[in-house]
Amino acid sequence: MAFEAFILINVTGDHTKSAYKTITRMEGVKAAFMVTGVYDLVVHVAAQDLNQLGDIILSNIRSVDGVKQTMTCLVLSPPVAHG
Numbered sequence: 001m002a003f004e005a006f007i008l009i010n011v012t013g014d015h016t017k018s019a020y021k022t023i024t025r026m027e028g029v030k031a032a033f034m035v036t037g038v039y040d041l042v043v044h045v046a047a048q049d050l051n052q053l054g055d056i057i058l059s060n061i062r063s064v065d066g067v068k069q070t071m072t073c074l075v076l077s078p079p080v081a082h083g
Helices: 017-022 049-062
Strands: 005-011 031-036 041-047 066-076
Touching: 005 049, 017 031, 017 041, 017 066, 041 049, 049 066
Parallel strands: none
Antiparallel strands: 005 041, 005 066, 031 041
16 A cells, blocks of 8 residues: 655755755655745655655655754545546
């Protein structure tokens, strides 16, 4: 069973672009966006199980220079196609 999540990330100072570049190259990252508002980055990740998802978040994303805080939002429904 696959798990997907959106990770909302706060970055310190002027590390947003460098954190974005680092995170986009990580295994399991499906998409990443620099955004305005409360958070600096929104990252869409996919993992085979919760252990792998935890590794992506705890070992990879949170270890990036400048990452100050994360909030994980697990995906509960499949995407809706608009056509």
